[in-house]
Amino acid sequence: MKKFDYYQPESLKEAYGLMEKLNGEARFIAGGTDVIVRIKQGALHPDALISLRRISALKGLGNEDGLSMGSMTLFRDIERDPAIARDYPALGEAASVLANPQVRNVATIGGNLCNAAPSADAAPPLMVLEATLTIEGPGGQREVSIEDFFRGPGETCLEHTEVVTRITIPKKRKGTGMAFLKIGRVAQDIAIANAAALIVVENGVCRKCRLSAGAVAPVPLRLKRIEGIVEGRKIEPDLLDRVAEMVQEDVSPITDVRSTAQYRKTVSGILVKRAIKEALDRAG
Amino acid sequence: MKKLIRFTLNGHEVSAEVESHRMLLEVLRNTFHLTGTKEGCGQGECGACTVLVDGLSVDSCLYPAFEVEGKSVTTIEGLVEEGSRLHPIQEAFVEHGGIQCGFCTPGMIMSTKALLDENPHPTDDEIKRGISGNLCRCTGYVQIVESIRKAAEKY
Ligand SMILES: Cc1cc2nc3c(=O)[nH]c(=O)nc-3n(C[C@H](O)[C@H](O)[C@H](O)COP(=O)(O)OP(=O)(O)OC[C@H]3O[C@@H](n4cnc5c(N)ncnc54)[C@H](O)[C@@H]3O)c2cc1C
Ligand code: FES
Ligand code: FES
Numbered sequence: 273m274k275k276f277d278y279y280q281p282e283s284l285k286e287a288y289g290l291m292e293k294l295n296g297e298a299r300f301i302a303g304g305t306d307v308i309v310r311i312k313q314g315a316l317h318p319d320a321l322i323s324l325r326r327i328s329a330l331k332g333l334g335n336e337d338g339l340s341m342g343s344m345t346l347f348r349d350i351e352r353d354p355a356i357a358r359d360y361p362a363l364g365e366a367a368s369v370l371a372n373p374q375v376r377n378v379a380t381i382g383g384n385l386c387n388a389a390p391s392a393d394a395a396p397p398l399m400v401l402e403a404t405l406t407i408e409g410p411g412g413q414r415e416v417s418i419e420d421f422f423r424g425p426g427e428t429c430l431e432h433t434e435v436v437t438r439i440t441i442p443k444k445r446k447g448t449g450m451a452f453l454k455i456g457r458v459a460q461d462i463a464i465a466n467a468a469a470l471i472v473v474e475n476g477v478c479r480k481c482r483l484s485a486g487a488v489a490p491v492p493l494r495l496k497r498i499e500g501i502v503e504g505r506k507i508e509p510d511l512l513d514r515v516a517e518m519v520q521e522d523v524s525p526i527t528d529v530r531s532t533a534q535y536r537k538t539v540s541g542i543l544v545k546r547a548i549k550e551a552l553d554r555a556g
Numbered sequence: 557m558k559k560l561i562r563f564t565l566n567g568h569e570v571s572a573e574v575e576s577h578r579m580l581l582e583v584l585r586n587t588f589h590l591t592g593t594k595e596g597c598g599q600g601e602c603g604a605c606t607v608l609v610d611g612l613s614v615d616s617c618l619y620p621a622f623e624v625e626g627k628s629v630t631t632i633e634g635l636v637e638e639g640s641r642l643h644p645i646q647e648a649f650v651e652h653g654g655i656q657c658g659f660c661t662p663g664m665i666m667s668t669k670a671l672l673d674e675n676p677h678p679t680d681d682e683i684k685r686g687i688s689g690n691l692c693r694c695t696g697y698v699q700i701v702e703s704i705r706k707a708a709e710k711y
Pocket of ligand 1: 299300301302303304305306307308309324343344369370371372375378379380381382383384385386387391392393394430434435436437460461462463599600601
């Protein structure tokens with residue numbers, strides 16, 4: 273394996289300082305479950321890694337007014353958080369099927385998003401929950417909607433010196449139901465396809481619909497065209513069949529070691545349809 | 557880049573001068589000669605390298621050695637009890653055929669320890685989830701699940 277230096281700053285300021293000094297040849301490391309694997313595979317060759325593990329500003333999980341998570345929050349902790357299980361089950365479910373216990377014990381939600389795999393399991397739930405990412409760098413702070421965060425496989429809107437510091441989710445509205453579903457070759461593998469749905473129902477009519485599908489396009493997708501069709505209607509079998517067909521039109525998957533493009537297309541439509549049904553059962 | 561790191565290893569305070577690109581697995585095997593922890597894939601897929609850091613199971617092949625500073629690490633060698641007696645989990649694996657070639661076993665047992673420490677009476681499903689990060693090419697898992705079930709009875 274290529275040699276690299278390893279820095280462990282205690283503050284964000286120190287981290288930015290190091291990143292600027294190392295002039296583009298360094299990378300941040302959170303849990304390392306993506307970055308170390310890619311270095312070992314020879315896909316990345318950084319001269320240095322800058323660890324985010326000692327920076328306390330990136331930690332902590334709170335749910336006073338909505339949910340606020342430091343980017344270094346572990347999937348282990350998301351999986352076990354009772355408030356997330358109760359109010360944001362789509363996120364809890366995604367955390368509990370991501371990889372395996374050893375990975376979840378070190379992998380972070382920030383790392384999952386910043387790695388920007390189209391299959392990132394945290395992305396669909398955070399898309400339907402309309403999460404906001406707080407991004408900070410030497411130039412200051414900005415907020416970005418998760419919808420605008422991903423730019424392509426492995427690419428985000430982050431500058432090289434910038435860090436995602438927090439992820440916030442607005443408070444859950446009454447009558448909301450949500451679900452996350454994933455298909456892998458075996459349980460707890462990287463997704464062949466994944467999907468999340470969030471539904472708000474009033475008097476049997478869908479007032480709000482948020483849909484997302486992953487591993488079926490260069491970035492995790494928000495399915496806005498389809499959301500518009502569902503909103504204002506009663507969710508019935510005919511509508512769900514139409515949704516599944518529309519999903520197939522809106523995705524553009526690839527064939528790789530895990531699956532063919534055609535299978536991904538079909539299964540993605542079915543996952544979205546089932547996620548809506550499950551969300552509907554939980555609404556109210 | 558090199559640094560002196562200090563941590564607790566199987567209950568003893570230890571220190572070692574370590575290069576910055578080393579993973580915990582290399583330090584355990586090459587510096588401390590604790591070769592019970594195995595390297596299978598080196599990429600987080602197989603769990604042969606599983607150890608506990610502050611009580612939580614991690615893949616030591618992906619764990620940067622510098623991060624272990626100040627922490628407590630338990631390896632398979634640390635499970636042996638007073639008078640060199642095997643740990644109840646190890647005994648259950650021996651008695652119930654949870655071991656064939658033995659390569660996956662140290663990692664499998666460390667994952668079992670992490671599971672039972674948190675949930676002493678797991679269901680079969682919880683056992684399977686608990687060892688989902690550990691591959692075994694020999695046993696077909698049935699005897700491993702059986703061994704863990706038996707170990708839980710004595711936990
Ligand atoms: C065996 C195995 C199974 C896996 N299974 C799954 C799975 O089922 N689903 C899934 O989605 N993923 C899976 N993964 C991928 C990986 O575990 C996750 O993406 C994980 O969440 C990455 O988080 P991390 O903290 O380890 O990130 P790291 O590897 O530390 O970082 C990933 C990238 O993000 C950057 N980064 C990290 N944090 C920040 C931050 N706060 N600000 C700016 N940049 C940052 C790093 O520079 C790096 O480029 C698997 C990995 C392995 C090894
Ligand atoms: S050697 Fe670490 S997971 Fe395979
Ligand atoms: S006993 Fe041989 S790999 Fe598990």
